[in-house]
Amino acid sequence: MRGGYYLEGIIVKAVGGFYDVRADDNKIYRCKARGRFRKDSSNLFVGDRVRFTPMGDDEGVVEKIMPRKNRLIRPPIVNVDMVIIFFSLKDPILNFSLLDRILVLAESNYLEALICLNKVDLVEDEDIPACRIYRSAGYQVILTSALTGQGVEEVKGSLKDKISVFTGPSGSGKSTFLNRIQTRLKLKVGDISAKTRRGKQTTRQVELLPFDFGGLVADSPGFSQLDLKDIGSDELPFLFPEISRLSAGCKFSGCSHEHEPSCAVKEALNRGEISQSRYKNYLTLLNELREKERSY
Secondary structure, eight states, X not given: OOTTOOEXXXXXXXETTEEEEEETTSXXXXXXXXXXXXXXXXXXXBTOEEEEEEOSSSEEEEEEEOOOSOEETTTTEESOSEEEEEEESTTTTOOHHHHHHXXXXXXXXXXXXXXXXXXXXXXXXXXXXXXXXHHHHTOEEEEOOTTXXXXXXXXXXXXXXXXXXXXXXXXXXXXXXXXXXXXXXXXXXXXXXXXXOOBOOOOXXXXXXEOTTSOEEEEOOOOSOOOOXXXXXXXXGGGSHHHHHHGGGSSSTTOOSSSOSSOHHHHHHHTTOSOHHHHHHHHHHHHHHHHHXXXX
């Protein structure tokens, strides 16, 4: 122990009961947790801000977890400022249902969301419907290409000095694009399965990686399913920004925007002001949440 004082830092990696903590001076300490964390069933996660006791030059013991502002289940990470939702426009084709599900989770965790539509170099038509749909909903959308470098500088500006997580389906090009942003990350890149046209997952664990220009990023494992178990059906209308904005104009408070008369959301839908695909996915998620509530 150095004179009996603590240091503070952030957990950037967790493997086999050991935690790599990046101290405020950017030095990495390999730490163990005090036994009380195991006894009271507390868990330490990547992204946790912790206080630890240095033991020697590069080891330590975690003594305290600082308050968290949010927690994601998959990927398992806490204290995230921004989620970069990475989908390819082609190979594999954009899955609107999965994208909307991820956006709902981001909204429910009060996370700023940035949508990156990757592999724009594979698309011939410059008029990309997904751009219109999500920009009109209120989201920032950046067209990117890991091959040509399109969108790299714009994304870097959003990442600076934040804790961010890149997420999206395997094969969307997350790791390749991150390597474009900062080559020394040297993340492993996978191929697309010729049979399923889905990506082969290459990222096996969550780790926060530093950017030279400031900030930390988690390259998280790819996935295809997300559970909305902590979200109530009555919350869902507020997790679609364009629906939430219009709901004040509905005749009935608590309108589900499904069958009610004088619904401002359905009126906007009929006028073409709300995306049909977004509304359809909203109804699908609404029914899913109701089914879960009935089974409790």
